[in-house]
Structure formats: C-alpha cells, structure tokens
Amino acid sequence: MRSIIFLGIGILFGITLFKSEAASWFRIYEMFQFHSFHMYGIIGSAVTLGLISTQLIKKYKIKSFYGDPIHISPKDKNLRRYIFGGIIFGLGWALAGACPGPMFVLLGAGYLPIIVVIASAIIGTFLYGILKHKLPH
Incomplete structure (x- = not known):
C-alpha cells in the first residue's frame, strides 16, 4: 500500500515539475x-x-511512514568536496538541460533522447560508488 502512496506522490511531483516548467530546457x-x-x-x-x-x-521529532525516528545527521564541513561536487553537478545540469528530478519527468513526457542522460547519470553514480573510498575526504 505504501508503494502505491509513494508512486502517487512521485507522479504528482512529476506533474508539478512539468507544469511549472522546471523540466523545460x-x-x-x-x-x-x-x-x-x-x-x-x-x-x-x-x-x-x-x-x-x-x-x-x-x-x-516526527517519525517516518514506518514509525522509525528520522535522524538528521550534521553535514560534513569539508567545503572543497561541496565546491567540486557542485561544479560537476552544475556542468552536467547545464550540458544536459536537466537535473535528476526532471530527467524522469522528461522521459515520462516522451522526450526519448533523455535516456542517454539517465544512462550517463546511472553510470556516473555507479562509478562514484566504486571509487568513493579512493577519493580524498
């Protein structure tokens, strides 16, 4: 049942992104x-x-849908990693014309070339998972 609720929220979010033109290149x-x-x-x-x-x-002290406490951990104060990550994110956003949320909205709206961007994002995330322990903290 919760999956259906999450799917509904996701669809509503996608419609909102599309109608607000947040997914517009x-x-x-x-x-x-x-x-x-x-x-x-x-x-x-x-x-x-x-x-x-x-x-x-x-x-x-609001709890999750599952009744578990929500832990909000403090952010790392290493500014260099945020600057580097922000530059990579911004370049990808500027080149692709979409950040991760609108990528799927664009796919749902029928813009099939966005599949290349989604595949690249998935590959990049996978590579980060492999290389994360080798990156400087």
Missing part, C-alpha cells in the same frame, strides 16, 4: 544566462520548504 537555459527569475523562484521555494520541514522534523 529553455527555462534552465534562461536561468544559466541570468535572463529569468523563474527557476530561481522554484529552487528558492524548494530550499525554503526543505529548511522549514527539516526544522519541524527536528523540533517535533
């Missing part, structure tokens, strides 16, 4: 050219909602 291009506030508004709203949700989870 043109909107992403406008953002990287600093020609439009549209995407910054969407991202800013998501960050704000994430901050509020995280604080509420901490304050009220």
